[in-house]
Amino acid sequence: AQTVTQSQPEMSVQEAETVTLSCTYDTSENNYYLFWYKQPPSRQMILVIRQEAYKQQNATENRFSVNFQKAAKSFSLKISDSQLGDTAMYFCAFMNVRNTGKLIFGQGTTLQVKP
Amino acid sequence: DAGVIQSPRHEVTEMGQEVTLRCKPISGHDYLFWYRQTMMRGLELLIYFNNNVPIDDSGMPEDRFSAKMPNASFSTLKIQPSEPRDSAVYFCASSSPPNAGGADTQYFGPGTRLTVL
Numbered sequence: 001a002q003t004v005t006q007s008q009p010e011m012s013v014q015e016a017e018t019v020t021l022s023c024t025y026d027t028s029e030n031n032y033y034l035f036w037y038k039q040p041p042s043r044q045m046i047l048v049i050r051q052e053a054y055k056q057q058n059a060t061e062n063r064f065s066v067n068f069q070k071a072a073k074s075f076s077l078k079i080s081d082s083q084l085g086d087t088a089m090y091f092c093a094f095m096n097v098r099n100t101g102k103l104i105f106g107q108g109t110t111l112q113v114k115p
Numbered sequence: 116d117a118g119v120i121q122s123p124r125h126e127v128t129e130m131g132q133e134v135t136l137r138c139k140p141i142s143g144h145d146y147l148f149w150y151r152q153t154m155m156r157g158l159e160l161l162i163y164f165n166n167n168v169p170i171d172d173s174g175m176p177e178d179r180f181s182a183k184m185p186n187a188s189f190s191t192l193k194i195q196p197s198e199p200r201d202s203a204v205y206f207c208a209s210s211s212p213p214n215a216g217g218a219d220t221q222y223f224g225p226g227t228r229l230t231v232l
Contacts, residue, residue, distance in 0.1 A: 033219055033220075035220070037223075042225075043204060043225070043226050043228075044223065044225050044226070045206060045208075045223035045226075046223075047220060047221075047222065050220055091158065095219060097219075102160060102163075102171070103148075103160065103221055105157060105158040107157055108157065
Protein backbone atom coordinates (compact mmCIF):
# COMPACT_ATOMS: atom_id res chain seq x y z
CA ALA A 1 0.00 0.00 0.00
CA GLN A 2 1.14 3.49 -0.74
CA THR A 3 1.73 5.93 2.08
CA VAL A 4 2.61 9.61 2.21
CA THR A 5 4.43 11.15 5.16
CA GLN A 6 4.84 14.80 6.02
CA SER A 7 7.09 14.94 9.04
CA GLN A 8 6.70 18.66 9.80
CA PRO A 9 3.32 19.36 11.42
CA GLU A 10 4.01 23.11 11.65
CA MET A 11 6.46 25.55 10.13
CA SER A 12 6.90 29.28 10.04
CA VAL A 13 8.82 31.64 7.80
CA GLN A 14 9.38 35.36 7.57
CA GLU A 15 7.79 37.19 4.72
CA ALA A 16 10.05 37.29 1.62
CA GLU A 17 12.13 34.35 2.88
CA THR A 18 12.30 30.85 1.39
CA VAL A 19 10.85 27.77 3.04
CA THR A 20 10.92 24.08 2.15
CA LEU A 21 8.24 21.60 3.13
CA SER A 22 9.16 17.92 3.23
CA CYS A 23 7.26 14.93 1.91
CA THR A 24 8.24 11.30 1.55
CA TYR A 25 6.20 8.48 0.12
CA ASP A 26 6.35 4.75 -0.13
CA THR A 27 5.37 2.81 -3.24
CA SER A 28 6.49 -0.09 -5.35
CA GLU A 29 5.05 1.51 -8.47
CA ASN A 30 7.21 3.14 -11.11
CA ASN A 31 4.66 5.38 -12.75
CA TYR A 32 2.74 7.82 -10.62
CA TYR A 33 1.90 11.46 -10.01
CA LEU A 34 2.71 13.65 -7.04
CA PHE A 35 0.90 16.80 -6.00
CA TRP A 36 1.04 19.60 -3.51
CA TYR A 37 -2.28 21.13 -2.46
CA LYS A 38 -2.76 24.25 -0.37
CA GLN A 39 -5.62 24.68 2.08
CA PRO A 40 -5.91 28.26 3.39
CA PRO A 41 -8.21 29.18 6.29
CA SER A 42 -11.09 29.32 3.82
CA ARG A 43 -10.50 25.52 3.65
CA GLN A 44 -10.64 25.48 -0.15
CA MET A 45 -8.22 22.85 -1.51
CA ILE A 46 -6.08 24.52 -4.16
CA LEU A 47 -3.66 22.72 -6.46
CA VAL A 48 -0.18 24.20 -6.12
CA ILE A 49 1.97 21.98 -8.30
CA ARG A 50 2.03 18.58 -9.99
CA GLN A 51 4.88 16.23 -10.93
CA GLU A 52 4.86 13.18 -13.16
CA ALA A 53 7.23 10.50 -11.92
CA TYR A 54 8.59 9.78 -15.41
CA LYS A 55 9.80 13.37 -15.76
CA GLN A 56 13.24 14.04 -14.35
CA GLN A 57 12.83 17.79 -14.52
CA ASN A 58 11.43 19.32 -11.37
CA ALA A 59 8.11 21.09 -11.76
CA THR A 60 7.96 24.86 -11.21
CA GLU A 61 5.01 27.21 -10.87
CA ASN A 62 6.07 30.82 -10.29
CA ARG A 63 7.39 30.98 -6.69
CA PHE A 64 6.70 27.31 -6.09
CA SER A 65 9.08 24.54 -7.10
CA VAL A 66 9.68 20.96 -6.12
CA ASN A 67 12.70 18.82 -5.50
CA PHE A 68 11.70 15.40 -6.76
CA GLN A 69 14.10 12.63 -5.78
CA LYS A 70 12.59 9.44 -7.18
CA ALA A 71 15.15 7.02 -5.80
CA ALA A 72 14.82 8.51 -2.35
CA LYS A 73 11.01 8.77 -2.73
CA SER A 74 11.15 12.37 -1.66
CA PHE A 75 9.04 15.25 -2.95
CA SER A 76 9.71 18.55 -1.19
CA LEU A 77 8.06 21.88 -1.94
CA LYS A 78 10.06 25.10 -1.97
CA ILE A 79 8.28 28.41 -1.63
CA SER A 80 10.41 31.39 -2.58
CA ASP A 81 9.73 35.00 -1.60
CA SER A 82 7.06 33.89 0.87
CA GLN A 83 3.96 36.04 1.05
CA LEU A 84 1.37 36.43 3.78
CA GLY A 85 -1.16 34.80 1.49
CA ASP A 86 0.92 31.62 1.52
CA THR A 87 -0.21 30.99 5.10
CA ALA A 88 -2.10 27.71 4.86
CA MET A 89 -1.96 23.99 5.42
CA TYR A 90 -0.06 22.19 2.68
CA PHE A 91 -0.81 18.62 1.69
CA CYS A 92 1.42 16.32 -0.29
CA ALA A 93 -0.48 13.70 -2.30
CA PHE A 94 0.31 10.59 -4.34
CA MET A 95 -1.60 9.00 -7.21
CA ASN A 96 -0.82 5.68 -8.86
CA VAL A 97 -1.25 5.98 -12.63
CA ARG A 98 -2.87 2.55 -12.67
CA ASN A 99 -5.46 3.69 -10.16
CA THR A 100 -6.17 7.29 -11.01
CA GLY A 101 -9.10 7.49 -8.66
CA LYS A 102 -7.14 7.34 -5.47
CA LEU A 103 -5.31 10.37 -4.20
CA ILE A 104 -3.43 9.48 -1.05
CA PHE A 105 -2.75 12.46 1.16
CA GLY A 106 -0.13 13.14 3.78
CA GLN A 107 -1.08 14.52 7.17
CA GLY A 108 -0.40 18.11 6.17
CA THR A 109 2.01 20.85 7.23
CA THR A 110 0.69 24.10 8.63
CA LEU A 111 2.75 27.00 7.32
CA GLN A 112 2.60 30.43 8.86
CA VAL A 113 4.18 33.35 7.06
CA LYS A 114 5.09 36.10 9.51
CA PRO A 115 5.24 39.77 8.55
CA ASP B 116 -15.24 28.19 -15.51
CA ALA B 117 -17.18 28.13 -12.24
CA GLY B 118 -15.15 25.30 -10.77
CA VAL B 119 -16.63 22.53 -8.67
CA ILE B 120 -19.77 23.70 -6.92
CA GLN B 121 -20.97 22.28 -3.61
CA SER B 122 -24.05 22.98 -1.56
CA PRO B 123 -24.79 23.72 1.13
CA ARG B 124 -21.58 25.32 2.43
CA HIS B 125 -22.64 24.73 6.01
CA GLU B 126 -25.11 22.26 7.43
CA VAL B 127 -26.13 21.88 11.05
CA THR B 128 -28.48 19.06 11.88
CA GLU B 129 -29.55 16.89 14.74
CA MET B 130 -28.59 13.30 15.28
CA GLY B 131 -30.86 10.94 13.41
CA GLN B 132 -31.75 13.36 10.64
CA GLU B 133 -31.06 12.74 6.98
CA VAL B 134 -28.40 14.91 5.37
CA THR B 135 -27.88 15.40 1.64
CA LEU B 136 -24.79 17.05 0.23
CA ARG B 137 -24.70 18.14 -3.39
CA CYS B 138 -21.98 18.57 -5.98
CA LYS B 139 -21.72 19.87 -9.52
CA PRO B 140 -18.41 18.90 -11.18
CA ILE B 141 -16.50 20.96 -13.70
CA SER B 142 -18.07 20.60 -17.13
CA GLY B 143 -16.28 17.98 -19.20
CA HIS B 144 -14.78 16.19 -16.23
CA ASP B 145 -15.80 12.56 -16.14
CA TYR B 146 -14.38 11.62 -12.74
CA LEU B 147 -16.05 12.74 -9.52
CA PHE B 148 -14.77 12.14 -6.01
CA TRP B 149 -16.17 12.55 -2.51
CA TYR B 150 -13.75 13.13 0.39
CA ARG B 151 -14.18 13.64 4.10
CA GLN B 152 -11.76 15.70 6.20
CA THR B 153 -11.48 15.42 9.97
CA MET B 154 -8.79 16.36 12.44
CA MET B 155 -8.34 12.78 13.51
CA ARG B 156 -8.26 11.04 10.14
CA GLY B 157 -7.21 13.77 7.75
CA LEU B 158 -8.48 13.58 4.16
CA GLU B 159 -10.18 10.32 3.23
CA LEU B 160 -11.58 9.26 -0.13
CA LEU B 161 -15.10 7.99 0.36
CA ILE B 162 -16.16 7.08 -3.16
CA TYR B 163 -15.49 8.01 -6.75
CA PHE B 164 -17.38 7.81 -10.02
CA ASN B 165 -16.29 7.55 -13.64
CA ASN B 166 -18.86 8.45 -16.28
CA ASN B 167 -21.55 8.45 -13.57
CA VAL B 168 -20.72 4.88 -12.49
CA PRO B 169 -19.39 4.22 -8.98
CA ILE B 170 -15.93 2.70 -9.30
CA ASP B 171 -14.68 2.37 -5.75
CA ASP B 172 -16.79 2.85 -2.64
CA SER B 173 -14.44 1.09 -0.25
CA GLY B 174 -13.98 4.29 1.70
CA MET B 175 -17.64 4.69 2.55
CA PRO B 176 -17.70 4.24 6.31
CA GLU B 177 -20.93 2.29 6.67
CA ASP B 178 -24.34 1.69 5.23
CA ARG B 179 -25.62 4.98 6.54
CA PHE B 180 -23.65 6.64 3.74
CA SER B 181 -24.74 6.49 0.12
CA ALA B 182 -23.76 8.39 -3.01
CA LYS B 183 -25.37 8.76 -6.40
CA MET B 184 -24.53 10.39 -9.70
CA PRO B 185 -27.68 10.49 -11.83
CA ASN B 186 -26.01 12.49 -14.60
CA ALA B 187 -22.69 14.01 -15.60
CA SER B 188 -23.37 17.30 -13.86
CA PHE B 189 -24.73 16.28 -10.47
CA SER B 190 -23.91 14.04 -7.54
CA THR B 191 -25.23 13.61 -4.03
CA LEU B 192 -23.81 12.18 -0.84
CA LYS B 193 -26.47 11.18 1.67
CA ILE B 194 -26.15 10.27 5.32
CA GLN B 195 -29.15 8.61 6.91
CA PRO B 196 -29.38 8.62 9.87
CA SER B 197 -26.68 11.11 10.76
CA GLU B 198 -24.55 10.79 13.91
CA PRO B 199 -22.31 13.29 15.73
CA ARG B 200 -19.20 11.41 14.56
CA ASP B 201 -20.15 12.28 10.98
CA SER B 202 -19.28 15.91 11.70
CA ALA B 203 -16.57 16.85 9.22
CA VAL B 204 -15.86 18.83 6.08
CA TYR B 205 -16.98 16.97 2.98
CA PHE B 206 -15.28 17.79 -0.30
CA CYS B 207 -16.26 16.99 -3.82
CA ALA B 208 -13.60 16.96 -6.53
CA SER B 209 -13.55 16.28 -10.26
CA SER B 210 -10.93 15.49 -12.88
CA SER B 211 -10.70 15.23 -16.64
CA PRO B 212 -10.22 12.11 -18.77
CA PRO B 213 -6.82 10.38 -18.51
CA ASN B 214 -5.63 11.44 -21.95
CA ALA B 215 -6.49 15.10 -21.57
CA GLY B 216 -3.88 17.68 -20.69
CA GLY B 217 -3.35 17.89 -16.94
CA ALA B 218 -5.32 14.69 -16.64
CA ASP B 219 -5.88 13.09 -13.30
CA THR B 220 -5.44 16.37 -11.47
CA GLN B 221 -8.34 16.68 -9.11
CA TYR B 222 -9.99 20.05 -8.62
CA PHE B 223 -11.81 20.49 -5.36
CA GLY B 224 -14.99 22.28 -4.45
CA PRO B 225 -15.19 24.63 -1.45
CA GLY B 226 -16.45 21.87 0.85
CA THR B 227 -19.50 21.46 3.06
CA ARG B 228 -18.96 21.79 6.79
CA LEU B 229 -21.35 19.36 8.45
CA THR B 230 -22.14 19.55 12.15
CA VAL B 231 -24.33 16.87 13.67
CA LEU B 232 -25.55 17.74 17.15
